[in-house]
Amino acid sequence: MSSASDIESNPRGIPRSPFVERVEDYVSEAEPVEIVLKNSKKLSVNLLQRRKVLEEKIPEIEKTLAMVGFLTEKQDATEPVYTDFELNDTLYAQAKIEPSGTVYLWLGANVMLEYSFEEATDLLTSKLKTAKNSLKNTIEDLSFLRDQITTMEVNTARVYNWDVKQRRVARAQTATA
Numbered sequence: 001m002s003s004a005s006d007i008e009s010n011p012r013g014i015p016r017s018p019f020v021e022r023v024e025d026y027v028s029e030a031e032p033v034e035i036v037l038k039n040s041k042k043l044s045v046n047l048l049q050r051r052k053v054l055e056e057k058i059p060e061i062e063k064t065l066a067m068v069g070f071l072t073e074k075q076d077a078t079e080p081v082y083t084d085f086e087l088n089d090t091l092y093a094q095a096k097i098e099p100s101g102t103v104y105l106w107l108g109a110n111v112m113l114e115y116s117f118e119e120a121t122d123l124l125t126s127k128l129k130t131a132k133n134s135l136k137n138t139i140e141d142l143s144f145l146r147d148q149i150t151t152m153e154v155n156t157a158r159v160y161n162w163d164v165k166q167r168r169v170a171r172a173q174t175a176t177a
Helices: 023-029 033-073 117-176
Strands: 081-088 091-097 102-108 111-116
Touching: 023 117, 033 102, 033 117, 102 117, 111 117
Parallel strands: none
Antiparallel strands: 081 091, 102 111
16 A cells, blocks of 8 residues: 555645556555545535635736726826726715825725835736636646546446445355355
8 A cells, every 4th residue: 555645646735546446456455435535526616616716806806906007097197086986786986086106905804005006016916926826726626636536436436336246246155055
């Protein structure tokens, strides 16, 4: 039996599901296939949720980055900028934005900080890059995991079929005895 360090995995540590060549060798030494399959499906659900969050987050970061770019362009204007901003899903208010060279960004957990346009652009660009990379990795992990789940489902079917065959053989031996 191989040690934990011998187990192949993808770059983010999701283990590769071994294909069971000889069921009779596998049944005696491995943890039940159903447990591995159940854990893989849980991980898949978590990754799907993560993907959904990232797919919602990326456009928000892009919109915020575009707004900071717009404000940067209007920085030297002598007149204020008027805009509508969203208070709620269907509720907007008009705002008068005086040129100031700074912007306030929500960081989460009811925290808002003031940044210069350059700092805000750097921060948002970094967050966007990280979110896009995370989404790419999550999609790759989901694809990898789907393949592993398929392998485990095939293993499960092979184990069940082997067990049915063993029971038939045992019944036939009992009947002839």
